[in-house]
Each structure stands twice: as C-alpha cells, then as structure tokens.
Amino acid sequence: MSIKKKILHVRHSLGEGGITTFVQALVDLNKSSDTSHHILVWKELPVSDDEFDVVDMSKSTSRKKEFANLIQDYDSIFVHSLMPFMLIPLFKRKSNVYLFQHGITFGKGKKKIFKQLYYALIINFFGFKIICSSEFAKKKLLRKVPVFNKKLISIIGFGIDLPLQTNLVKNNDSVLRIGFAGRLVEQKKVSRIINALELIKNDIEVEVHIAGNGPLQNNLEKRSKEFINSKITFVFYGFFKNMNDFYSKLDVFILPSVGESFGLVVLEALSRGIPSIVFSDTGACVEFIEHDRNGYVVNSEVELSKKIAALSDVNLRNELKLKMGTMGLKNYDISNTRSKLDVL
Known part of the structure; x- marks a missing residue:
C-alpha cells in the first residue's frame, strides 16, 4: 500500500x-x-x-x-x-x-x-x-x-484501542480492589482517595493499587503507612508498562483529578468492564459515566467513601458488571x- x-x-x-x-x-x-x-x-x-x-x-x-x-x-x-x-x-x-x-x-x-x-x-x-x-x-x-x-x-x-479484553467475570472475593493510574501530581488529587478511605479504614477490607510516579509519590507512600493497623492496604507500582496487567487487578477504578481535558484512563477501565468513579469536577470524563450502570459521579470525599463502602458488596459489583456487558464504546474507538x- x-x-x-x-x-x-x-x-x-x-x-x-x-x-x-x-x-x-x-x-x-x-x-x-x-x-x-x-x-x-x-x-x-x-x-x-x-x-x-x-x-x-x-x-x-x-x-x-x-x-x-x-x-x-x-x-x-x-x-x-x-x-x-x-x-x-x-x-x-x-x-x-x-x-x-x-x-x-x-x-x-x-x-x-x-x-x-x-x-x-x-x-x-x-x-x-x-x-x-x-x-x-x-x-x-x-x-x-x-x-x-x-x-x-x-x-x-x-x-x-477496541475491542479489549474485558473484566466481566464475576468476582466473589470479599476484598475490594480499587485502583488509580496516572502521574502522581497535584492535579490528579490522589489524596482524595486516601482521605475517603480514612473514613472507612476499619469497616471494610480494601486493596488500593496505584500505578504511576511523580513528585508526590513519597508523600503518598508516607500517608499510606498510617493505614498499617487498619483494613486498608496499599500497593505502589511506579511506572506500569503493561496496563492490561494493572487493570486486571481491579474491581473498581477511581479518577479523583480536577479539570481533566479528557480522562483516557477512565475509558480504558470501562472498556475492560471495570466500574469507575470520578468526581463532578474531574472534567470531560464525567460524560462517560452512567449512574448505577457503569459507575458513579461523586461530589465529595465523604460521598466517595460511601460509594467505596457500598461496592464492597460483591453482589453490587457483579450487577454493575452485568449491566456494563451490554454497553458499547465504539464511538471511542x-x-x-x-x-x-x-x-x-
């Protein structure tokens, strides 16, 4: 050609x-x-x-x-x-x-x-x-x-790149695995996730998977050590080359940023059948979320903590995945x- x-x-x-x-x-x-x-x-x-x-x-x-x-x-x-x-x-x-x-x-x-x-x-x-x-x-x-x-x-x-391998298989693990991927900088507001988990750290078991590096990495790792005696555990991967492997670890993806011009990582998560949570001020990716069908839009850290707690219910997570199986993303190919x- x-x-x-x-x-x-x-x-x-x-x-x-x-x-x-x-x-x-x-x-x-x-x-x-x-x-x-x-x-x-x-x-x-x-x-x-x-x-x-x-x-x-x-x-x-x-x-x-x-x-x-x-x-x-x-x-x-x-x-x-x-x-x-x-x-x-x-x-x-x-x-x-x-x-x-x-x-x-x-x-x-x-x-x-x-x-x-x-x-x-x-x-x-x-x-x-x-x-x-x-x-x-x-x-x-x-x-x-x-x-x-x-x-x-x-x-x-x-x-x-569509279609991608999806994560629609039902997961009966009692531990909720949430994740974030992106540069660890102020705009990404990863601290919002940590602040929300502070409110429920003794209530539910949560694994927090964080992919990415940046100037705030040391600070975030230091804060994660405050959860040692709680039900919350953190894993920091730094730069993660194979993102398919990263997304396969998650039940829920969270993007807490402010003012994202697009938010490609949310699309990547949704395409793999992973329910996603964003904040109302996160940016353009708010438009990708259909409430109670593929995820949630929250307005505060308190609201985020409540959604995380709710998604610790395995049945709710599996219901969302079933709903997501009927959704198409072909417009974003x-x-x-x-x-x-x-x-x-």
Missing part, C-alpha cells in the same frame, strides 16, 4: 500518561492505513522504543535548525508539547500545523501571567489551528486564554479518531 500522507506528532517524551497512550495507539494503526503517523521526541527518549519509529531530538545541539528541516518532510504537524524553538519554523511552514490542547497549567503569580501572555500570542498572532479533545477542554482553554478567532478551534475526541485526524 502506498503512503499518501505523513503526519508527525511532536512530544517532549514518551513517558507515562494518556497523551502518550493516545499517540502510540494512533501510530499502531499505520500498517492498516494509507497514512503514516510518526513521533518526534525533543526532551528525552524512553528507555525502550523498540515498538515505535521515533525521531529522537533529545540530544540535538541545533534543535531549531533540525526541526525546521525535518517538518518539511511531513504533510501535517500535530504538536502535543510546544517549545519556543519550534515557533518560527512552524510559522514559516504555515499550513497544516495543529496544536493539541491537553490541559494547560499556568501556575501562580508572575509565571501564570507570563504563560497566559505567551499562549495568547501564539494562538492569536501565529494563527495555528487548535485541536481540543472535548468541549470541556475547549471551554477550559477559552477561560484561560483569549482566542479572537474561534474558528481556529476544532474538537476531536480521543480514542482507545481509536480508528474513528484516526480517520478524523487523517483528513485534516
């Missing part, structure tokens, strides 16, 4: 996270498509990249020049992490440059003001097209940065996302 179009995804690295999962899933479809997606990494190359054809610029001494030459070989450039050295080459190119809005964080004080001005300049002066993963992500962007030409913004939802991106 001849290649009609080449697309380049620009990333800082291929570490853990939903963005990397999403981009790698797009690249996986190369062999069944008449387009070809490639990845450029400008910050750090992963320990192992055997599965993917990665352009490595992490050790480049003249990144601006290399980048300017490289992007001429591609029909479209999808930028998932933008750096100043890319601006002029991308502006000179002008056509088919797309910035993905995955959830901008601005910090506080002078740093926040500088970043807001920086993004406002990029969007309004350079005129790059913007792709948001959800309506929530679009609204989040517009709250933080003025965009004078709204026509620059498109919404193309993320997708995952990665091939649908890929088709939309290929024709941009």
Whole structure:
C-alpha cells in the first residue's frame, strides 16, 4: 500500500500518561492505513522504543535548525508539547500545523501571567489551528486564554484501542480492589482517595493499587503507612508498562483529578468492564459515566467513601458488571479518531 500522507506528532517524551497512550495507539494503526503517523521526541527518549519509529531530538545541539528541516518532510504537524524553538519554523511552514490542547497549567503569580501572555500570542498572532479533545477542554482553554478567532478551534475526541479484553467475570472475593493510574501530581488529587478511605479504614477490607510516579509519590507512600493497623492496604507500582496487567487487578477504578481535558484512563477501565468513579469536577470524563450502570459521579470525599463502602458488596459489583456487558464504546474507538485526524 502506498503512503499518501505523513503526519508527525511532536512530544517532549514518551513517558507515562494518556497523551502518550493516545499517540502510540494512533501510530499502531499505520500498517492498516494509507497514512503514516510518526513521533518526534525533543526532551528525552524512553528507555525502550523498540515498538515505535521515533525521531529522537533529545540530544540535538541545533534543535531549531533540525526541526525546521525535518517538518518539511511531513504533510501535517500535530504538536502535543510546544517549545519556543519550534515557533518560527512552524510559522514559516504555515499550513497544516495543529496544536493539541491537553490541559494547560499556568501556575501562580508572575509565571501564570507570563504563560497566559505567551499562549495568547501564539494562538492569536501565529494563527495555528487548535485541536481540543472535548468541549470541556475547549471551554477550559477559552477561560484561560483569549482566542479572537474561534474558528481556529476544532474538537476531536480521543480514542482507545477496541475491542479489549474485558473484566466481566464475576468476582466473589470479599476484598475490594480499587485502583488509580496516572502521574502522581497535584492535579490528579490522589489524596482524595486516601482521605475517603480514612473514613472507612476499619469497616471494610480494601486493596488500593496505584500505578504511576511523580513528585508526590513519597508523600503518598508516607500517608499510606498510617493505614498499617487498619483494613486498608496499599500497593505502589511506579511506572506500569503493561496496563492490561494493572487493570486486571481491579474491581473498581477511581479518577479523583480536577479539570481533566479528557480522562483516557477512565475509558480504558470501562472498556475492560471495570466500574469507575470520578468526581463532578474531574472534567470531560464525567460524560462517560452512567449512574448505577457503569459507575458513579461523586461530589465529595465523604460521598466517595460511601460509594467505596457500598461496592464492597460483591453482589453490587457483579450487577454493575452485568449491566456494563451490554454497553458499547465504539464511538471511542481509536480508528474513528484516526480517520478524523487523517483528513485534516
């Protein structure tokens, strides 16, 4: 099959996270498509990249020049992490440059003001097209940065690799296994799970499985030691490469984040037949949850503790899994996302 179009995804690295999962899933479809997606990494190359054809610029001494030459070989450039050295080459190119809005964080004080001005300049002066993963992500962007030409913004939802092995087998284990996967940073609010468990730590047996690493890992592990004499046990895995193995350990998945532009991990859990709980302020993934059918949306840590306690009932968990067996996620298949991106 001849290649009609080449697309380049620009990333800082291929570490853990939903963005990397999403981009790698797009690249996986190369062999069944008449387009070809490639990845450029400008910050750090992963320990192992055997599965993917990665352009490595992490050790480049003249990144601006290399980048300017490289992007001429591609029909479209999808930028998932933008750096100043890319601006002029991308502006000179002008056509088919797309910035993905995955959830901008601005910090506080002078740093926040500088970043807001920086993004406002990029969007309004350079005129790059913007792709948001959800309506929530679009609204989040517009709250933080003025965009004078709204026509620059498109919404193309993320997708995952379907079908996946599901976890619909009934589980009669009295121990409830809950889990979280993601970067251990402030936005992910893993402390919400721990605070909720504090309220029921002597009532039910719970295993807490946490996949991911980040600056808050030591703090979270320290807090978990406070549960040593309770019915709650914690397992911290750090970076977990094979997420199928991780999800197979769980009865319930919890995403306690604030302001997720999409929340791919919730889709991954649901596709495996795992009921999921999110907070009402978690973000776009709230839309994935159908109450008492595939999970719950909670408003507080107290409400989360009550849902966890309720799901310790094996019968309730199995009822949810039966209901989930009749639900379809075909609208979130990665091939649908890929088709939309290929024709941009």
